[in-house]
Amino acid sequence: MDTKRLDLNLLATLEALLDEQNVTRAAARLHMSQPAVSAQLSRLRDLFDDPLLIPAHRGMIPTAKALELRSPLRLALDQVRDTLTTHQHFDPGQTSLTITLACTDYVQAAVGLPVINTLRRQAPGIRIGLRHLEPARLEAQMVRGEVDLAFMTPEEAPPTLRHRHLYNETYVLVGRPDHPRLFDGMTIGDYVQLEHVIVSLSGGHFSTPVDQALKVLGYSRNVVLSAASFLLIPGIVTQSDLVALVPQRLVRDRRDLKVVASPIESAGFSVGMVWNERNHAHPAQRWVRETIGQALQDVPVGLD
Structure with a gap:
């Protein structure tokens, strides 16, 4: 590959296309026109000497080459994004951040509301998605960006993920x-x-x-x-x-x-937060973790 022809915008387009598997949705995500995304897909096919995405009954399906590129592409782009945002000032009052939390029904019922209320009080523009915790799939979900933060017993988390104790x-x-x-x-x-x-x-x-x-x-x-x-x-x-x-x-x-x-x-048992390295240095993600940690300090809960 001739790296002189490499354009980071092309790689961002490829990431969106692999996620959405649809040119129209990828264009909307990138705030670009559909013809512009189609033109960039043509350049990407030429660059990688592979069709990358093949038309299907609904949308498009990735080729074997595209699937091979997906993980290293996301990792590389995440590193670039982290580099650009690490030293930026984060203002929770002005953020429009969307964060996805994975947890069991117990965590949702026992501590979910205090967490949500605390985050929303300090960051009114934040959007929070709750999804069921799937320990066997968690690492892959975090690599793909489907889950930002999980609540679980830290000892049961995949060893490649970072963790922080919250309470017993x-x-x-x-x-x-x-x-x-x-x-x-x-x-x-x-x-x-x-x-x-x-x-x-x-x-x-x-x-x-x-x-x-x-x-x-x-x-x-x-x-x-x-x-x-x-x-x-x-x-x-x-x-x-x-x-x-x-x-x-x-x-x-x-x-x-x-x-x-x-x-x-x-x-x-113990409950902690678990996250992927890709989110570790991100200012907004770091603020979310610190805010949740303060909201769920390990205060004894005694019987009446």
Whole structure:
């Protein structure tokens, strides 16, 4: 390739075309006319000696060469963008930033609103997209720019991603307010005599790390129901004699539940922010992380 013919604008056009797979949408994204983008696509085909995008029934599909170029192209352009923006002043009051956050339903329910309110209060023009956390796909999603920041247990994050601890969460035991066998000061022996509902995010499992911890102590509990989300638990236990261990922040304001300390002292987990190196030095992304960190400082949440 003759690098003297290389034009960064062409590479930005290629990035948009690979993302949108449609000349019209790419033109709108780049604030260019459709004929201008088509002309640049012609130059790109000549430059790489490859069709790059082939017309299909709807839009266009990338060639093998285009797919090969996608990741290194995005990385190179992100490095250029970061270089240009690192020393720029960021004013949250004037930003029109769009940020995508990935998290579980628990995080959305427990801390999502304080995070959103804090960001919106300081940056009224910000747009926030929430999407479900997919740990197995997270690294690729961040490389493609589909997710800017994720909330999860840092130890479970891909090792190539950066992370920052936010807070420690504790499990509490919940049941209906008049549950006859749910009381403060329960022992593990009392606990395992109850019927339990657990949460299996992957679906249908009846064992969790709590069961492994109980096994070490010589106990086992009777798990009769496996739910797909922590958000389902309050409705289940208020209408039955079932009990459940749930994150404390999820139920701290519930008055329709009886909440007691977990008899298993080690029950809990940590929550942190996870992000890709591509966003690390970006002033706006850095401001978002710092603002969220301040909003979610690890303040103890005690039982009433």
